[in-house]
Amino acid sequence: MANERVLNVGVLGATGTVGQRFIVLLSSHPYMKIAGLGASERSKDKVYEVATRWKMQERMPDQVKGVVVKGCDPAEFVGCDLVFSGLDASVAGDVETAFLKAGIPVFSNAKNYRMDPKCPLVVPVVNSDHFKLIDEQRKIFDSGKGFVVTNSNCSTSGLVVALKALQDSFGPISKVMVTTMQAISGAGYPGVPSLDILDNIVPLIGGEEPKMEEEVLKILGGVNQNATSFLPLNDIKVSATCNRVPVVDGHTECVSVEFAGEAPSIEKVKEAFESYRCEAQDLGCPSAPDKVIYVATDVDRPQPRLDRDAGKGMAVTIGRIRECPVFHVKFTLLVHNTVLGAAGASILNAELAQKKNYL
Amino acid sequence: MANERVLNVGVLGATGTVGQRFIVLLSSHPYMKIAGLGASERSKDKVYEVATRWKMQERMPDQVKGVVVKGCDPAEFVGCDLVFSGLDASVAGDVETAFLKAGIPVFSNAKNYRMDPKCPLVVPVVNSDHFKLIDEQRKIFDSGKGFVVTNSNCSTSGLVVALKALQDSFGPISKVMVTTMQAISGAGYPGVPSLDILDNIVPLIGGEEPKMEEEVLKILGGVNQNATSFLPLNDIKVSATCNRVPVVDGHTECVSVEFAGEAPSIEKVKEAFESYRCEAQDLGCPSAPDKVIYVATDVDRPQPRLDRDAGKGMAVTIGRIRECPVFHVKFTLLVHNTVLGAAGASILNAELAQKKNYL
Amino acid sequence: MANERVLNVGVLGATGTVGQRFIVLLSSHPYMKIAGLGASERSKDKVYEVATRWKMQERMPDQVKGVVVKGCDPAEFVGCDLVFSGLDASVAGDVETAFLKAGIPVFSNAKNYRMDPKCPLVVPVVNSDHFKLIDEQRKIFDSGKGFVVTNSNCSTSGLVVALKALQDSFGPISKVMVTTMQAISGAGYPGVPSLDILDNIVPLIGGEEPKMEEEVLKILGGVNQNATSFLPLNDIKVSATCNRVPVVDGHTECVSVEFAGEAPSIEKVKEAFESYRCEAQDLGCPSAPDKVIYVATDVDRPQPRLDRDAGKGMAVTIGRIRECPVFHVKFTLLVHNTVLGAAGASILNAELAQKKNYL
Amino acid sequence: MANERVLNVGVLGATGTVGQRFIVLLSSHPYMKIAGLGASERSKDKVYEVATRWKMQERMPDQVKGVVVKGCDPAEFVGCDLVFSGLDASVAGDVETAFLKAGIPVFSNAKNYRMDPKCPLVVPVVNSDHFKLIDEQRKIFDSGKGFVVTNSNCSTSGLVVALKALQDSFGPISKVMVTTMQAISGAGYPGVPSLDILDNIVPLIGGEEPKMEEEVLKILGGVNQNATSFLPLNDIKVSATCNRVPVVDGHTECVSVEFAGEAPSIEKVKEAFESYRCEAQDLGCPSAPDKVIYVATDVDRPQPRLDRDAGKGMAVTIGRIRECPVFHVKFTLLVHNTVLGAAGASILNAELAQKKNYL
Incomplete structure (x- = not known):
């Protein structure tokens, strides 16, 4: 693993339960580094520890406690190699489209893009060959390096x-x-x-x-x-x-x-x-x-x-x-359901995307 | 209901959970009267209240508290019009056969007789027409008034x-x-x-x-x-x-x-x-x-x-x-599962048997 | 019981869990008759069955299913001998005061009046002698027949x-x-x-x-x-x-x-x-x-x-x-907690109030 | 830690829930090595995987799966530096005494020795100074290197x-x-x-x-x-x-x-x-x-x-x-309750005993 370059990743919906699971899994990841946390207006500008009702059995990682939560705006995640989305379906569609168009790859748990005819719906241990559609997706959306890969329902x-x-x-x-x-x-x-x-x-x-x-x-x-x-x-x-x-x-x-x-x-x-x-x-x-x-x-x-x-x-x-x-x-x-069925699948999808040179 | 004659009923396996459910249901029955409680050697000759770890949400009916528990021997249930069996399958077969042959109708929750080719397996709200086999069963077993009717798995x-x-x-x-x-x-x-x-x-x-x-x-x-x-x-x-x-x-x-x-x-x-x-x-x-x-x-x-x-x-x-x-x-x-799926079904089967003149 | 006059009772907060418990208990009451159901604006003017997410183990009594829910306004409960309040503390204070002043006795589960120096806080099997303060309360509030009796925290x-x-x-x-x-x-x-x-x-x-x-x-x-x-x-x-x-x-x-x-x-x-x-x-x-x-x-x-x-x-x-x-x-x-600790206590308080001629 | 000598440890009551917890904790211990598993007659001579209904969330460590379970006899644990006891109180007294007298240090979860006037009852993060009594205990029991240290009720x-x-x-x-x-x-x-x-x-x-x-x-x-x-x-x-x-x-x-x-x-x-x-x-x-x-x-x-x-x-x-x-x-x-309150305490007690040169 040592030869992987460090990936700066953002987490959207970071205060929710899927977001918390992302943070737990990422906190010990060998080469992904949490570079930004995004959430709704209610949490924006608050320190993560204050904004969040932490519900994981693992303790909140020290590295995120003091992070100031951002809004879910691509402009605030410019330095990120990719974002993970644990957003609610009610907002995920618009936000993920904005990131996609801004050229930031999105690995999403939300259902919005799952059945999109150009979006890979990937359970990483099953159909990683579907990543092939990314080029077509980029073309259709004219999104530069941006794309959206979703994982499935849990x-x-x-x-x-x-x-x-x-x-x-x-x-x-x-x-x-x-x-x-x-x-x-x-x-x-x-x-x-x-x-x-x-x-x-x-x-x-x-x-x-x-x-x-x-x-x-x-x-x-x-x-x-x-x-x-x-x-x-x-x-x-x-x-x-x-x-x-x-x-x-x-x-x-x-x-x-x-x-x-x-x-x-x-x-x-x-x-x-x-x-x-x-x-x-x-x-x-x-x-x-x-x-x-x-x-x-x-x-x-x-x-x-x-x-x-x-x-x-x-x-x-x-x-x-x-x-x-x-x-x-x-x-x-x-x-x-919250690991292979949610956050873990997204992270493995991102690892696959890197190995397959989509990042 | 007032015109039904009183039925004296025994309960076999009276200290177990099915037996307790029988007792709760029978305690307010309009014309069935608990006339005997049978259980294993361990409980025999003890007062019911002492022999039983009562696990029902309803309080133990006063009428059974002081009853002395009998063994599961037909000779001890001579005055009973019928018995309900909440016995464990490990003992139900022999005991129920003994009651059958002694001429005492048995309404059983145990699985032992269920698939017997001459035993009605009756869910009382479904196939009460199967009671018709009782005559044949009596003939085969030469059991006089005795018979066994089982209810199904819960x-x-x-x-x-x-x-x-x-x-x-x-x-x-x-x-x-x-x-x-x-x-x-x-x-x-x-x-x-x-x-x-x-x-x-x-x-x-x-x-x-x-x-x-x-x-x-x-x-x-x-x-x-x-x-x-x-x-x-x-x-x-x-x-x-x-x-x-x-x-x-x-x-x-x-x-x-x-x-x-x-x-x-x-x-x-x-x-x-x-x-x-x-x-x-x-x-x-x-x-x-x-x-x-x-x-x-x-x-x-x-x-x-x-x-x-x-x-x-x-x-x-x-x-x-x-x-x-x-x-x-x-x-x-x-x-x-413990009412229509067990004790309640047996009791309704007994009511049906009476209405259909099998008692 | 036969000689008690029928009491027409209202239930405030009728769609909530305490309100539902009131309805279950009142549906078989020997002389209390549900004469009105009150709830928040959201439920007002809807039929009770439609307005309510029923969560009791007992089935919804037929008598309330088709009742049109009212607002919690004393004018709508004019014919009631008394009301039971299962209102949330956030609204109970004002509503109960309005009923009190309108001359309608209130039996409340809410905390708002409990520590009021003129309001009886009565656990009916404990301190029914506290009803004595009702006269003083009526005087202070100039409330005619109206008063508020609360029951305690569960x-x-x-x-x-x-x-x-x-x-x-x-x-x-x-x-x-x-x-x-x-x-x-x-x-x-x-x-x-x-x-x-x-x-x-x-x-x-x-x-x-x-x-x-x-x-x-x-x-x-x-x-x-x-x-x-x-x-x-x-x-x-x-x-x-x-x-x-x-x-x-x-x-x-x-x-x-x-x-x-x-x-x-x-x-x-x-x-x-x-x-x-x-x-x-x-x-x-x-x-x-x-x-x-x-x-x-x-x-x-x-x-x-x-x-x-x-x-x-x-x-x-x-x-x-x-x-x-x-x-x-x-x-x-x-x-x-929801019977003696809530709705049941209110109902018994109302029975006591009647026996003691406060209604 | 690297400089600690390897300790060969036995686990008594290895098939029970406390024993299973010992095995999970020991399987990743830096210098303790499971060298023997003891259990009751029923499990003796069986392969551990077969003898045990494994109930831990962690998977059974591969290293114990094929181990043949021994009886709880000191003669079978001769090479062990110490044993952990997860035995039931009904048998722990005699077995632990036998190990003590055979010169094998025992770290026990059982209650039998806890209030013994010469036995340290040690919660390792609280009263590790009580180890001082070990010398006196050895003298009294004439047990050579053997001793018993218990941990407390959970x-x-x-x-x-x-x-x-x-x-x-x-x-x-x-x-x-x-x-x-x-x-x-x-x-x-x-x-x-x-x-x-x-x-x-x-x-x-x-x-x-x-x-x-x-x-x-x-x-x-x-x-x-x-x-x-x-x-x-x-x-x-x-x-x-x-x-x-x-x-x-x-x-x-x-x-x-x-x-x-x-x-x-x-x-x-x-x-x-x-x-x-x-x-x-x-x-x-x-x-x-x-x-x-x-x-x-x-x-x-x-x-x-x-x-x-x-x-x-x-x-x-x-x-x-x-x-x-x-x-x-x-x-x-x-x-x-099963870590600091049981198996974890015993293991930390053993680490303390080594640091303090009682092993």
């Missing part, structure tokens, strides 16, 4: 890791049925009222199901030959049901899969998961997990409290792999 | 209510995919260790998935013409995934359904649920709910804490009824 | 029940140390964010400790001879520490007490609790509990989930009564 | 840190009232049944209160001049009330303190906490925290989920420091 991120491993080994998937049990941290702060979730489940997460159902098609799909457009899958049907459960971190997903072709044996499925590798590992990105997928050996795993930190939150744990009486195979997976 | 009970309503209105169902989020009370006491479930989910409940997958076929199936055997469905495929979640009472189930025939509209599905009625209502059984199915009007319901007590725990609440991108329709249902 | 309510029983039996108390573990429902909805309370405790509840420390003095104190002012205790020191814990309903309080005089035996303390009675019982108020204090017989009780519904939430459960190595005696008590 | 450990800092700065303390809210991990596995703690509190932890009340006196007391006996405090009265709450890790304690002398200002109390240092820091023990006490800056801290990992679980966080209306000062503290 529950999508776990699902596509499993599906990609299966697709790579056994060919096209025709049907996916997934039921999620999602952690409260996915809703930010204050987020889910405790009266809604203590001794309770909320069987709806607004907008989550359509996101999963459409993001999967784009991420698992390809890029056309001259890298000017995406080729989403269209022969796969996905049905998602999303629930909020009283778990702090870690989304659990029960998945049933049917293949277009023949069903592989359960043993082959396990091997496909175990042996799955990604480009970020091969390129030596520091945030890439040692293993992308851990296959649980205990029959009653994965469990969010025990498995969410696998690979420092960048790996997916899969267990209960067995035949499905209706489809071909079913299993349960766990993904850390 | 998670099965909610599912079959929904499926029966759909099947009645729209004809045969071909495929069912169900993912459950089950309450800890389903595991009894001490049951699930808190370290396994606080801020956590356990994605396996031993033996639960096969139970659901096979009980559904029997319950939704019919009885042959001369009432000598059951005719389980065999054209329906069921795939169940069962999870334990940090909820005290109430199983939540996410269900996707495909019909053999054409898909009904969502509006028709709602009507089918709303208008579903059962024989126990028509016969005026006191434990039958006013409505068997409540269709939730709020988009984020059912929720276990808020909906489990619908119909005093004897009704099922269904919400999120919508098209499924893979099957025809999907929805989320909630059932109170 | 955590105060449990504490004073125990202390009153001790004071009645053993004379003045000199020191009280109390540490509370308070349920999330005490903070209303949305109230406590789930990220603050899942797998967590919040060791501060803003303003709660001073409330407990001063309300106790007023409630346990007396009234002067001509009933024109209160005589708060001033020889008792109270130290309160208040924590929020992941419990839905029911405040648990660990209390140590030192008497001015000699320490009674633990046996005598238990007897004092067991035998405690209140005026509301003697007057036959329908909401008065059969027993005011239940002394737990199990060594590990009271527990909020199991004991909060004692006496339909109007009784206090006390356990772990033992000698304190520092003070004289210590014990743990449990009070249902 | 809730005692946090309390004495705060009290020691106060005592050092302001002289003798006369009265302490403490109410704890203790995490479920303190009860081991399976430990607390989930039905007892979800949406609930258990107001009793068997034996915990007397432990706290007597251990404090020994730990805060001194050693006589020729180091042959302890001099427990006897002018301090401690009253402890212990509750189990639905928190995974981290004991919260609400403490009120009265000094024998004059009350210090709140500002001075904060300074005393902030500036507290211990011998383990000065000796450069690798497990000593950078700061022993963190004074929380936010008014609503410490919170278990956010603060338990302060100083990698070896520091205590104190907040809400304020005047007590009854005693002099009160505050709320948080201690990680």
Whole structure:
């Protein structure tokens, strides 16, 4: 890692929960240096420690405590090599466009650009080949060095890791049925009222199901030959049901899969998961997990409290792999929703972008 | 109700959690009178209040506090018109057989007899016509007035209510995919260790998935013409995934359904649920709910804490009824696992048996 | 009860959590009839069912579903014999004053009037003799039939029940140390964010400790001879520490007490609790509990989930009564914070007011 | 650290929850090497990975997976420089005595030896001077190099840190009232049944209160001049009330303190906490925290989920420091019950013993 040049990075939405997770992860990053923190008008010009209700289990890093928070204006982030965006969807669209046009690469968690036909929607351990569209995006937006790469919805991120491993080994998937049990941290702060979730489940997460159902098609799909457009899958049907459960971190997903072709044996499925590798590992990105997928050996795993930190939150744990009486195979997976499902994915995307010379 | 004769009932497994629920429900029953409490050797001959670690939110009824606990021997329950069994599966088989042969009707929560080819497996709001097999059972076992009727697994009970309503209105169902989020009370006491479930989910409940997958076929199936055997469905495929979640009472189930025939509209599905009625209502059984199915009007319901007590725990609440991108329709249902899913079902089964003159 | 005249009652703050609890309790009241629902501008003129995010475990009573919500203006509650106020402290002061002056008796949960030198602060099972000040209050405010009676802070309510029983039996108390573990429902909805309370405790509840420390003095104190002012205790020191814990309903309080005089035996303390009675019982108020204090017989009780519904939430459960190595005696008590600690207290106060001819 | 000689250590009770915590902490220790794992007959001769239901959030270290578990017999630990004991109290007494007599130093979490008049009961950041008794202990037991040092009960450990800092700065303390809210991990596995703690509190932890009340006196007391006996405090009265709450890790304690002398200002109390240092820091023990006490800056801290990992679980966080209306000062503290409150304390005790040349 020592030979990487230092990257000066900004964090937009720095006082929110995704922003706080960015700061925790970046505070020990080998070559990224926090060079600016942006937030809303309410926090602007305040010292970070004062502006923020810190909610991470890790202590606030000393290096950001005294930083004066800026507005989310590209002019204030001129020296930055890139920005990470943990902005709320209500403002992310305009702000990210402004950074893009100002020539500053944006790695975003917001949903606004995800389905944009020229924007890579990248789960870094799955479809880093989608970065190829950056040139086209730059051309369309006439944005110089600027571009926007988004990562997926948190529950999508776990699902596509499993599906990609299966697709790579056994060919096209025709049907996916997934039921999620999602952690409260996915809703930010204050987020889910405790009266809604203590001794309770909320069987709806607004907008989550359509996101999963459409993001999967784009991420698992390809890029056309001259890298000017995406080729989403269209022969796969996905049905998602999303629930909020009283778990702090870690989304659990029960998945049933049917293949277009023949069903592989359960043993082959396990091997496909175990042996799955990604480009970020091969390129030596520091945030890439040692293993992308851990296959649980205990029959009653994965469990969010025990498995969410696998690979420092960048790996997916899969267990209960067995035949499905209706489809071909079913299993349960766990993904850390604020790491691989959010801030960690953005950071690994930025590492990939550097390795691939887009910065 | 005033014209029902008083029934003297025994409770087997009276000190356990299912037994405690029986006692709470029976303590205010209009015509059932607790005439005997049976438990294991450890509790035998002790006063109930002393023998029991009472775990119900309702206070222990005064009428049972001083009762001396008996062993689970039919000779000790001679005056009883029937017994309810909340026994553990490890002992239920032998004990229930002894009562059956001694001529004492048994209404059981245990799994032992459920798939017996001569034993009615009855969810009282679904398939009370299966009582017809009692005569055949009595003949086979030469048991005089004795018989065994079981109720289903707790998670099965909610599912079959929904499926029966759909099947009645729209004809045969071909495929069912169900993912459950089950309450800890389903595991009894001490049951699930808190370290396994606080801020956590356990994605396996031993033996639960096969139970659901096979009980559904029997319950939704019919009885042959001369009432000598059951005719389980065999054209329906069921795939169940069962999870334990940090909820005290109430199983939540996410269900996707495909019909053999054409898909009904969502509006028709709602009507089918709303208008579903059962024989126990028509016969005026006191434990039958006013409505068997409540269709939730709020988009984020059912929720276990808020909906489990619908119909005093004897009704099922269904919400999120919508098209499924893979099957025809999907929805989320909630059932109170210790009432309609356990003790309440047994009691309503006993009421039905009386109305139908099997006692 | 049959001979009580029907009371037409209004509920102010009807859409909030305290208001919802009022509605649940009133829906089965023998002689109170909901005659008007008041809420903020946002809800005004809407049908109650539409205006309200219903969060009670009990279903919304049919009788209120179609009621059009009014503003909190006395002119709109002209036919009411009294109003219950579940208003937020930010608006309660002005609104309650308006009703008072309009001649409409107010039974309030809000803190605004609690420490007013002419306003009775009444925990109905403790100090119903404080109603005597109503005449003086009417005189001061020139309010005709109007008056305001408040009930205490939810955590105060449990504490004073125990202390009153001790004071009645053993004379003045000199020191009280109390540490509370308070349920999330005490903070209303949305109230406590789930990220603050899942797998967590919040060791501060803003303003709660001073409330407990001063309300106790007023409630346990007396009234002067001509009933024109209160005589708060001033020889008792109270130290309160208040924590929020992941419990839905029911405040648990660990209390140590030192008497001015000699320490009674633990046996005598238990007897004092067991035998405690209140005026509301003697007057036959329908909401008065059969027993005011239940002394737990199990060594590990009271527990909020199991004991909060004692006496339909109007009784206090006390356990772990033992000698304190520092003070004289210590014990743990449990009070249902939204029943005896809030709406239930107001309703019983209204019943008392009627029996005592203040309505 | 590089200059410390490698210590070969054994872990007794290695399959239990305390044992698992030892293994996690030791797996990254700079100079301790796990050289043997001991457990009960049930686990003996099995491979560790098979014998253990692993319940830590950290993955099982590779180095122990294949280790064959031994019985808890000194003969099997001959090459070890010391053993850590996470044994259950029911067996710890005999086993630890055997190791002691076999000349193998024991660092124990069990309660058996804690109040032994010749056994140091050491919270390593508080009273490491008590190691002085080791020579006397060796003499009494004729144990060669063998000795037993225990650490305190988990809730005692946090309390004495705060009290020691106060005592050092302001002289003798006369009265302490403490109410704890203790995490479920303190009860081991399976430990607390989930039905007892979800949406609930258990107001009793068997034996915990007397432990706290007597251990404090020994730990805060001194050693006589020729180091042959302890001099427990006897002018301090401690009253402890212990509750189990639905928190995974981290004991919260609400403490009120009265000094024998004059009350210090709140500002001075904060300074005393902030500036507290211990011998383990000065000796450069690798497990000593950078700061022993963190004074929380936010008014609503410490919170278990956010603060338990302060100083990698070896520091205590104190907040809400304020005047007590009854005693002099009160505050709320948080201690990680399985680190500073258990395995971490033992390991730091062993580091201290080495630095002080007792190994």
